[in-house]
Amino acid sequence: MTVAFKTFIRALAANSALLRANNTAIPGRLTLVLGNESADLDSMVSSISLAYALSQSTNLVVPVINTNRQDMVLRPECDLLLRHTLSDISALTFIDDIDLAHLANESLDVWLVDHNAPASRQAFLEPFVRGIVDHHIDEGKCLGAQRQIEVVASCATLVAQRLWGLGVMDPDLAKLLIAPILVDSSNLNPAACRATPADIASVQWLSTLVDWAPEQSLASDDDMSLDVSGPDALYSVLDSLKGKVSHLSSYDLLRKDYKQWQVTDGTGKLWTVGISSISFPLKKWIKRDGLSDIEQAVRHWIDKQQLDLALVMTHGKTKEDGVKVYGRQLIVASERDVGKVVDKLRNVDILGLQPFDKTGGVWMFTQSRSESSRKQVFPAVKDVIEQLDY
Ligand SMILES: [Mn+2]
Known part of the structure; x- marks a missing residue:
């Protein structure tokens, strides 16, 4: 039986609360899916969607956003996309919500996504790493783990391929996944030399699954809504938000x-x-x-x-x-x-x-x-x- 994406997201709140309470009575095994510490759009989306993929066959899989909760304000494009596709981001687990060192015991399994070696500050996780899905240069760590390291523009492409294989997809999940692929490839622009055939195929497939808004006949104002009519518009809203640094010191x-x-x-x-x-x-x-x-x-x-x-x-x-x-x-x-x-x-x-x-x-x-x-x-x-x- 497959777990629906919405069901997975609804369960996150309870799972996150369990981790935050530092409950030593977590039932059975715990799987954490950790993005990299730059916590960009690709890392956040890849950890949430890979956690969903793993939850089809594993109990208690929790994505962890590898930055402090308050740092979300530094990443307005992430904040907007996650609110839009998950509705409630308070249900997500951020790195400062939990005591990782405390959770690192024999019932912990870790998946690294969008990086292939734990961050220096998280090096103690290395013995717990069971899997890697990444697109960076292989640092040769965690050699006993299941490793998928491929050169693509966005790690989300690799996660999308896994979800394709599992036959589980959802309009919100498709929108979540297509976003970092567009952002990381400059909207698949050949001149940027980032998009690979795999990124292009993922965008084509995901695009058919998203519930796009009807085409607006009026010129759209520059509001920051993600109720957009297609990939180009989604890219342009996210890219302009990402590039918005004028408010930062x-x-x-x-x-x-x-x-x-x-x-x-x-x-x-x-x-x-x-x-x-x-x-x-x-x-x-x-x-x-x-x-x-x-x-x-x-x-x-x-x-x-x-x-x-x-x-x-x-x-x-x-x-x-x-x-x-x-x-x-x-x-x-x-x-x-x-x-x-x-x-x-x-x-x-x-x-x-x-x-x-x-x-x-x-x-x-x-x-x-x-x-x-x-x-x-x-x-x-x-x-x-x-x-x-x-
Ligand atoms: Mn990445």
């Missing part, structure tokens, strides 16, 4: 889409490395807040996260000679002497760094290889650190 921009790792260098020293990704071009950010405000925010973040190395990737369109062009920039910062790391990064081909500005321990570059996202940049940085031998 420099410091909030740094924490909005953030990942952190630990890397051991050639001398055995452990580095804590953080990478913020910001969809706001550096030129516009400097114009808005000024260099010293940005520098101060970065130093504050380094202190807050206790980072040995902070990277800030900015991207977006700016006008160059009257033409809008997409570009990426990279800020590298540290309170330590990292000149050697910076020198090596400047020789990394997939970055193509060109000097932009430098103040104190904060280097700013234009990243001429604008197709390289954090998925490519972190492995490059990791390589550089691992080869340090002074």
Whole structure:
């Protein structure tokens, strides 16, 4: 017998309450489906929908949003989509709702979605990982787990394929899944070079299952409703919300889409490395807040996260000679002497760094290889650190 999506969502409130109460009397086994700690739209949607897929054959499967509940305000596109398709997001479990270390015992099973190695701060989960569904470069962890790691634009494509195989789909679930695939592939735009044939096939299939609103004959106003008539309109609402950063301070921009790792260098020293990704071009950010405000925010973040190395990737369109062009920039910062790391990064081909500005321990570059996202940049940085031998 199949479990309907609405039934699964209704049960989440009770399951989340059970976890929040830290109840040691959780009946039988517990399966947590954890997205990555940047908690973007893809991670949130993939963890909810993979949890639903697993719930067809497993009792008590709970998706966990891997960010604090209050940080949802930093991700308005996620907030809107989840409210629209799930109606009640208070039923969801956020990482600060539960005591993960307490739940990590012999009756716990973990599925990682949209990442393939637990975040540094969640490394203790590694022995409990039973499955992985992801689209990042394989970090070679959790080798005993069921692993599905494929290069696609959006992890949601891989989850959609599983749901296809299970023969369970629902109009709200289809809308939930199609959203990150559109966002991560720039609406399947070939020029963005992100969509794979699998992403395109998922969008085509899901699109036929969504209850789209009737086509409006009037030009629609710019309200942020998701009662839209098709994928293009859904993409445009979510993308503009995602790009809305004008209400965020420099410091909030740094924490909005953030990942952190630990890397051991050639001398055995452990580095804590953080990478913020910001969809706001550096030129516009400097114009808005000024260099010293940005520098101060970065130093504050380094202190807050206790980072040995902070990277800030900015991207977006700016006008160059009257033409809008997409570009990426990279800020590298540290309170330590990292000149050697910076020198090596400047020789990394997939970055193509060109000097932009430098103040104190904060280097700013234009990243001429604008197709390289954090998925490519972190492995490059990791390589550089691992080869340090002074
Ligand atoms: Mn993803």
